[in-house]
Amino acid sequence: MKCSTAINLMISGVLVCMSTAIHAQTDDNSTSSRIEPAILETANALIDTALKSNLGYEIVESLTTEVGPRLAGSEAEKRARDWAEKLGDSLSFDRVSVEEFTMPFWDRGHLHISLTQPYKQALYGTALGGSAPSTEDLEAPVVYFRTVHDIQNINDGELNGKIAFIDGEPMVKSQTGAGYGPSNQKRRIGWQHAQRGGASALVIRSVGSDSHRFPHTGMMSSDNNNWATIPVIAISNPDADHLRRLHELNKTMHLSLHSGSDWQGDVTSGNVVFDLVGRDKPDEIVLIGGHLDSWDLGTGAVDDGAGVAITTAAAELIARLPHRPRRTIRVVLFGAEEVGLLGARAYAAQHAAELNNHVLATESDFGAEKIWRLRSNVNPDANAVIDGIGRQIERLGIVRGDAKSPGGGPDIIPLAAAGVPTVRLDQNGTDYFDLHHTPDDTLDKISPEALAQNVAAYAALVYIAAESEAEFRLPKATEDKE
Structure with a gap:
């Protein structure tokens, strides 16, 4: 790859280009509808790095082997939170926290x-x-x-x-x-x-x-x-x-x-949150994640250990760049998704005062097969940036889908309902329901190559969204009318 910018570095043997101009500010509103070449170059290098990295697979292997099944509200889910907290501390995140909530516990x-x-x-x-x-x-x-x-x-x-x-x-x-x-x-x-x-x-x-x-x-x-x-x-x-x-x-x-099977009373669950604090706009948050709990028949590799691994690994590769992106990247490993999106609802309630600062959200929770489509639901003025992201990840076999597609993933539903814009990277789900919620949901069903493609797509999307000038949210007056 040829670098046209001023600062170059190597990450895992891959040349990454960083522009000295990324700190420059502009009042030209037209910049919000395009992606600077230096940003695209770095995103492209992140893709190359991710395709060669085994980090995502190592994370899901660790979770499913060291913790195993993680029924919401159980002692095993508590061990998963402890595991996640240690993982976040071992990686490059600026903040790692556990946000607890109370839930009713059903035991099989x-x-x-x-x-x-x-x-x-x-x-x-x-x-x-x-x-x-x-x-x-x-x-x-x-x-x-x-x-x-x-x-x-x-x-x-x-x-x-x-x-x-x-x-x-x-x-x-x-x-x-x-x-x-x-x-x-x-x-x-x-x-x-x-x-x-x-x-x-x-x-x-x-x-x-x-x-x-x-x-x-x-x-x-x-x-x-x-x-x-x-x-x-x-x-x-x-x-x-x-x-x-x-x-x-x-x-x-x-x-x-x-x-x-029966209900066992109220217990404590929680969400684990990893932050890469933005260098210019730390209060603006690009949120990604997966859910940490699983059903207890298998080891929750596909649903949703893979999503935990994909989003955590993507954020970690971004964290290894020489500069933090302009906005904060937040990885949320939601608790108690399988029993009613309880962690997602708790997150939305606990962060209600700052949801207006969540500029974009998405989740990986549809298995571990390759991503084939990018969909979005953002301010129409920012569709050009999402389109640019789509062009950047085309080489991964991903097509640009609907630009008016509400979603983002199950745990994003409460955020979307509060007006947070969403994107979704759709995996191939043809065989997903062969494994979903069964004893067959185990690590051997995950292809390291397919998982790396997922990490690459998320790394590019999240980096560009966090580094760009795009206003993904609708203007406040428009939000109020809707």
Whole structure:
């Protein structure tokens, strides 16, 4: 690479160009719509460095091996916060802090589930988050529902003494994960209708696209802050297929189950925050992150150890430059995402007074496959800068997507609702729901090469956003009107 600027250096063997002009200020508003060549040169060098770096993989390997599964609110999640705090202190961040909050803790406990009629067969199941325990060993006939829409039509008390089973199709695979929402309805609200009908328990086909006997767990929705009073169990896709075939043969089915899952009272969780303090505008924050907790069936490598590693590694590579970017870069490792975005909501509440200074936010929480698309939702006057970022990361195989696409990631939802502009780097999610919330979410599913591509894209995007003059937020008067 040829450097046209005044200060050059080497980072991990890669030539990085830094301009002596980066400190210069200007009143020319046109500068907010373009990216200075020196900034692009440094971003390009960061990409080169990231593609050769193994830092992201080392971080997710450490998290999944040294901590393991990290159920929200558990002792393991506390160990993850301790791990993250030590990680931040060992890297180049200017500030490392833990921001605690209180949350209700749901524990999985034990589970037995099996088919007892027309014959005995063990089934592979898992309790869903918020499920109640069974008060005793339960055996009851099964009432079959083809879809979640079918169970919505039952009368109150119609399922007394029965176990409801909601079938449906395995989730449709797609690059964007678009099938998740429709498939997820039976997990989120099916229990409300089963319980209204008087069912002793609800069993559902797990929300996932795999054909393994690995059931997917996940959180149910509350009903006006009331949770299920019956056990709610997801069974694997092959087991759900088996029950369907028996139903189609008009076989009478009975299930036996015993579940020990239950709420355990309030506990302490927390968000871990890493800051690179901006050299010119330290109060303006570009926020990135992932969530530190995971479900407890696997080791949370793909969901979301990868996101923790990608965003932390990207910020660390920026931290190794000779100058901090103009704005502060903040990495937030959110706690208790899986059980209702509790860390995200706590962060938004704890930082409510400074949310107007959050100029851009995004999260990595869709696995570890390669990024293929950049989307955004910013002040239209700043779209030229996002477009410039898109051109900079084109060589990573990333296309520029919609410029009016709200999002940023699950943990960014409370920030976006408060008016914080967002961007999103979309990973290929075709196989994500084969692993998501299952015992199969383990480190061996992560490609170091794909992870490095993610780190490279985040490093370039975040550096340019933090170094540029762009006003990503809408003017205050416009925000007020909206």
